[in-house]
Amino acid sequence: MRQYFILFIFGILLAFSSCRTDFDTVASSGDLKFSRDTVYLDTVFTNISSSTYQLKVYNKSKNDISIPTIQLKKGLSSKYRLTVDGMTGNNGKIFKDVTLLAKDSLYIFIETTAAITDANAADFLYTDEIQFDSGANLQEVALVTLIQDAVFLYPKQNPDGTKEKIKIDDKEVDGFYLEDNELNFTNEKPYVIYGYAAVPENKTVIFEAGARVHFHANSGIYVDRDASLQINGSKSNTEKLENEVIFEGDRLESLYSDIPGQWNSVLFANGSKNHSITNLTLKNAVIGLDFKSPANLISIKNTQIYNCAQYGILAQNAAIIGENIAVNYTGLASLSCVYGGNYSFTHCTFNNNWPSSSQFAVNLSNSLPGAVPETNPLTQAAFNNCIIYGSNTNEFNLNKNTNTPFVYQLNNCLLKFSSTTTNPDYQFKTDAIHYNGITLNENPKYYNVNQNKLNIDNTSAAFAKGNQAYIIPLDILGITRTSPPDLGAYQSKDFPK
Known part of the structure; x- marks a missing residue:
């Protein structure tokens, strides 16, 4: 009994001695x-x-x-x-x-x-x-x-508390049609868009030089049938891109500066028309420019597209003339031309350093699963004085249905395709019908690919490898090209050491 009493007393003493004094402040x-x-x-x-x-x-x-x-x-x-x-x-x-x-x-x-x-x-x-x-x-x-301060554009609230909707591909999404007085985007204030801002049929939306457009999550621009989009950016003189038109998300904190998928896309409907894009910088979308069989030729010049969760440019049976385009970091492909069409790209840099083994810089196809008919002619896909490169083993992909025309040609291009293959579609040195003057698997030595600075200097494998016959006199920054020209969107220059 005595030993239990001693244990009891010891327990009490231990309890008192272990009490915290943390809150004796x-x-x-x-x-x-x-x-x-x-x-x-x-x-x-x-x-x-x-x-x-x-x-x-x-x-x-x-x-x-x-x-x-x-x-x-x-x-x-x-x-x-x-x-x-x-x-x-x-x-x-x-x-x-x-x-x-x-x-x-x-x-x-x-x-x-x-x-x-x-x-x-x-x-x-x-x-x-x-x-x-x-x-x-x-x-x-x-x-x-x-x-x-900003101009805010957003769907109206319905009396029942729901948001205004529009139809895209027979699916209702949060969105609204721009009024006539909302079709001209100036550089006076930035714009913030919620939902899809839609351009009505037979109307044209214009983005003036220096316009800044910010998109909330799940937002974008929709250009309806018979509607048009004109982006009229111009050359800038500083790194602030003061005359560039810029599309990006609405989170301005530096943490969000390069996060893909913050907003949806600029979507061009089947039958939209007369699109012209000049000096646009587009960042952090799901799909940058999404063309669904526009009615006529599209011009894209001096345009940069970065950090898109799926595609930089997705073109379905479209006709595009592209000059001085730079695309990098896209989850599936920097440029994907599917379901045929007609394309010409000159002095473009299609790079893809997305960290996966399934992405491409360029993907070409003349088919589309589920479409009727499932194939459509690719009447031309020409790449002149271009760079097609990235972190994957092969950055160039052809998805060809042999029963439908599939016409493509690469002239004086730097190309990443390091797998050895007997596939006749990828014989870059011996197939003169499709490939001429190919620089294969040599490093373009971009200034800083992780920061989307795809500039090169005279140590690049793309230096002076271009064909004078395809030269665009000024590069993406408005710098005069020399002869013979460099490959890609950027004229070479010395970088700070």
Whole structure:
């Protein structure tokens, strides 16, 4: 019995000795340390929520402390929202008696949704401070957000609460038809599109030089039957591409700068017509330019398309003349011409460094599963002074139905196809009907392929390999080409060392 009593007493002593004193706190003395003294929340559009940013707060002392208040200086009227170690406090604005253990830290997560009218009229900055404690112990961390004004285009709300819909390929999607006063996109303000902005039949949408168009998730442009699209960008003089027309997602934070699939596509319906695209930069779509059997010839010049989840250009039974086009990082193919058509591409760089073993830079086909009929003639697919390259073993794919015309020719092109094959369609050195002047499996040595900088210098295998007969006098940047010309969209130049 005595030994049980001793064990009982020992247990009590052990329990008391192991009790935590973590919450026997002392008041904060104003000696908190922070992971940064200013949190920049990047640029956001008016009334669109930002990404979530974090601030780490450190207690370097040997004492557990209590911070009497953590709050936004503007209080409950602030456009910022905080979460402090998982707590939301008073509407994410004010927190009382926050405990921070010795030699420990806490996380503060920060978001904002602000309008252009909330920002400083002189610089469009919206600012606030996170205040820790008050009086002599007051410490502050600044918050800064640039608010950008924009023109917002979106489907109307129906009386029953549903969104306005349009039909694309017999499927209803969130979308709306542009009014006559919405068909001209200028460079005065950026545009933000929700859903599909559709161009009505017999109307033309025009994008002026310097226009900036941002698409929300699952959004895009739809050009209906007998409608037209004209993109009238021009040469820019700086890396800001001030005269380029730019299509991209509506998240402006640097984290989103190269994430594929943020919005859907620019979709050209069967029977749409008279399309012209000049000096366009398109980024981060699912399919960049999606042509569904347009009625007549399409011109694409000086155009860059990057980071598309499926295709950069998908053309179904289309007719395209392409000059100075650069495409890179696409999940399936940078250029895919299916169900026949008529194509001519000169001084283009079709590269694909998407990290998979099934992607291509260029895919050609004269068939389409499920179509009636299933095959259609490929009357021409000409590639002149082009680069067709990428990270895969073979970047050029022919999907040919031998019962239907399939006409193609590569003249003075750098081509990646390193598999050994007896297939007669891929005899690049001996098949003079389809291949002339092919530079095979040599590195073009792009300036920085991971940043979509497909420029080359004089050490590139594409240097001075072009045929003068196919020369486009100016490259994609408006630089004069020399003779003999380089292959691809870019004239060679020296890079900074």
